[in-house]
Amino acid sequence: MIIWIIISVIGVASLVWLAVAIVKSKPQAGEEIPIEIPDDCCGAHEVCERDSLLSKTDEIVYFDDEELDKLKGKKLESYTPADVDMLEHVFYTLREQDVAGWIRSLQLRDIALPSDLRDEALLIISERRTVK
Numbered sequence: 001m002i003i004w005i006i007i008s009v010i011g012v013a014s015l016v017w018l019a020v021a022i023v024k025s026k027p028q029a030g031e032e033i034p035i036e037i038p039d040d041c042c043g044a045h046e047v048c049e050r051d052s053l054l055s056k057t058d059e060i061v062y063f064d065d066e067e068l069d070k071l072k073g074k075k076l077e078s079y080t081p082a083d084v085d086m087l088e089h090v091f092y093t094l095r096e097q098d099v100a101g102w103i104r105s106l107q108l109r110d111i112a113l114p115s116d117l118r119d120e121a122l123l124i125i126s127e128r129r130t131v132k
Contacts, residue, residue, distance in 0.1 A: 060108045061101055065090045071111045084114055091117055099124045 068090065071083055094102055099121050106113055113121070 058108060061105050063090065063094060063098060063102050063105065065102075065105075068106070068111055069109060073110050074112065076112045076114060079112075079114065087113065087117060091121065096124055096128060100128075 067086060071079070071087075074083075090102070091099075103113070103118075103121055103125075
């Protein structure tokens with residue numbers, strides 16, 4: 001009988017200790033949680049649009065790639081090797097944080113991206129999202 005009482009007291013004490021530990025680990029009502037904002041984020045949006053492929057505006061942003069406008073509306077099958085080289089040159093000179101914006105720019109400009117470049121771009125964007 002005494003053993004059951006001791007086990008019960010130890011069990012209740014363990015539950016109280018666990019509850020106190022959980023409450024202390026949660027931020028309190030007035031306590032601010034620090035938010036890390038990357039250096040290359042403008043901070044103007046609740047969710048950073050830098051790595052988003054969706055555009056909320058129709059504003060076209062150029063990445064020193066105005067020469068790609070000649071590909072507007074052109075089908076992938078009709079791209080010449082020079083066209084693909086032009087796209088590859090721009091893609092491989094972009095900073096990683098600019099890839100999503102460049103893809104948005106191409107979408108708004110109706111410029112198709114060859115599947116191998118598109119796959120590489122999506123991989124970079126995906127990796128940037130998971131690193132955060």
